[in-house]
Amino acid sequence: MGVKKKKAVGLLNRIQFIDLAQAVTQSPVARREWLRAYLQRALKGGKFPSYRYFRNAIPTIYGVKRGLDPSPPVGREELKKYVGAACNGIDEAKNVEAALTLYDLIRPRGYLAYDHEPRHLALGRSRQAAIGLQVELVREEELIFQYPYPRRSRLDDHTIRVLLSIIHHAYAVGDREGAFVELADLSCDFETAETRRLRLPSVRAPRIIRIHHDEIISLDDLAPEVQNVHDLLMELGEEPD
Secondary structure (H helix, E strand, O other): OOOHHHHHHHHHHHHHHHHHHHHHHHOOOHHHHHHHHHHHHOOOOOOOOHHHHHOOOOOHHHHHOOOOEEEEEEEHHHHHHHHHHOOOOHHHHHHHHHHHHHHHHHHHHHHHHEOOOOOOEEEEEEEEEEOOOEEEEOOOEEEEEEEOOOOOOOHHHHHHHHHHHOOOOOOOOOOOOOEEEEEEEEEOOOOOOOHHHOOOOOOOOOOOEOHHHHHHOOOOHHHHHHHHHHHHHHHEEEEEE
């Protein structure tokens, strides 16, 4: 198996669900080119700026309560120091900014936060969409799975609907079937690749977006689109370097 084919298979076996949602929402014509660029970026080792330290801090930001631990949730200044120290100079500015933006968005809402085992959505044999959400929230008798989206570029409405539908099918199951699914969107309003290229000033405009149960895309409707992403990536993996 060639390097390109091996990379395509690796992406398929554990694709990030945000990337999957963006691929699914491309038009049939645009999807192939989007996936070609996605595969090329992976081959070159290219990645989005890393929000790893922000993601590691998510339970701390929400103030997850564990057993009989009486410790109060960390404050804003403590959080800033905690995330900054974890970064140790690597992608520090964007991780600290995202952490503080999420803190300011969710703390006034008074959520009760608890640990939850991370889950993934199975896409086929040995294939899954990696989600990794590890917190569940309770607010006014509602159970909520809320996914923090730290990237600065704003997703379109249909991509958000696909993304939240994927989370719903992975998490709102069994005794959590009635849970609500939300996006804690930390992106910048109207920011696009073009505005970034022109270095126009941008400010995060955080918001909470909830998908209602009648808006959730069924697995039957998602399946053929996901299969098409799989087929196209496999075809692209066969192309010459």
